[in-house]
Amino acid sequence: MPVTNVVHDTERLSLTITAEFAAPIERIWALYADPRQLERVFGPPSHPATFVEHELRVGGVSKYFMTGPEGEKYHGVWTITAVDEPNAFSFEDGFADESFVVNQDMPVSQCTYSFEAIAAGTRATFVSTYASAEALQQVLDMGIVEGASSAINQIDSFLSAA
Amino acid sequence: MFTYDDDQADALFRALADRTRRDILRRVLAGEHSVSSLAAKYEMSFAAVQKHVAVLERAGLLTKRREGRKALATGEVEALRTVGALLSELEEVWRGRVARIDDLLAMEAETNNQNAQQRDPEE
Numbered sequence: 001m002p003v004t005n006v007v008h009d010t011e012r013l014s015l016t017i018t019a020e021f022a023a024p025i026e027r028i029w030a031l032y033a034d035p036r037q038l039e040r041v042f043g044p045p046s047h048p049a050t051f052v053e054h055e056l057r058v059g060g061v062s063k064y065f066m067t068g069p070e071g072e073k074y075h076g077v078w079t080i081t082a083v084d085e086p087n088a089f090s091f092e093d094g095f096a097d098e099s100f101v102v103n104q105d106m107p108v109s110q111c112t113y114s115f116e117a118i119a120a121g122t123r124a125t126f127v128s129t130y131a132s133a134e135a136l137q138q139v140l141d142m143g144i145v146e147g148a149s150s151a152i153n154q155i156d157s158f159l160s161a162a
Numbered sequence: 163m164f165t166y167d168d169d170q171a172d173a174l175f176r177a178l179a180d181r182t183r184r185d186i187l188r189r190v191l192a193g194e195h196s197v198s199s200l201a202a203k204y205e206m207s208f209a210a211v212q213k214h215v216a217v218l219e220r221a222g223l224l225t226k227r228r229e230g231r232k233a234l235a236t237g238e239v240e241a242l243r244t245v246g247a248l249l250s251e252l253e254e255v256w257r258g259r260v261a262r263i264d265d266l267l268a269m270e271a272e273t274n275n276q277n278a279q280q281r282d283p284e285e
Contacts, residue, residue: 003257006253010249015252017253017260019260021264022264027267031263037266041262044258069192070192070193126256
């Protein structure tokens with residue numbers, strides 16, 4: 001299993017995911033540096049992501065949108081705040097309108113993705129910190145209904161098993 | 163954070179104890195839908211779908227607003243979630259991402275192997 005550890009911090013509203021990949025650190029970095037590869041892994045199958053701009057340099061912005069099953073689009077912008085190739089990068093993830101203007105009234109989340117070479121390949125640590133429960137809510141609403149649906153599917157299977 | 167008293171919990175579970183209502187909830191959690199567009203998805207009368215929507219509304223699982231002649235329904239995700247549940251959902255999203263990275267790397271490794279095998283006989 002690639003996910004090796006998960007830490008929920010309900011006080012700080014952060015989620016830390018640790019995963020190990022059977023590929024060298026440069027390969028994992030390349031995946032995050034290349035918008036075409038990044039969009040293949042970022043959005044759930046129900047909400048594929050499209051990165052229209054993506055540059056991993058400090059001050060750079062990534063503009064992306066996710067498309068839902070009914071064609072609805074959710075826009076987001078990353079503002080890159082730190083880059084240490086191939087070890088780590090940090091960014092602020094904000095909500096945006098259709099022309100990728102960041103909505104200042106909406107909360108931003110702070111994200112740091114870091115990578116470490118290990119014998120098996122690469123250990124990746126993904127930390128996302130949210131300003132408020134509402135911010136976390138918004139992120140999940142934004143095309144990330146994979147989880148909400150699976151929660152309901154669990155209720156479904158629970159009831160059908162009963 | 164939301165807490166439920168017993169009456170609310172009863173209403174919530176009653177509302178979720180029906181397949182059509184769970185399906186409606188899934189749709190409105192993904193985004194706002196008009197009641198008439200929801201009704202078009204099911205082989206039952208508009209009135210029957212309207213009733214299901216009303217049960218979900220009473221349980222606090224969806225809210226309705228009017229826009230002209232249309233009644234628009236939105237899922238109330240908060241009703242189902244606490245911060246812990248939110249983080250769990252996000253964890254699922256991440257597990258999906260990590261699995262997709264794994265798949266991409268595995269596909270690439272396979273392609274490289276095939277290419278290597280194709281080259282080998284020539285050498």
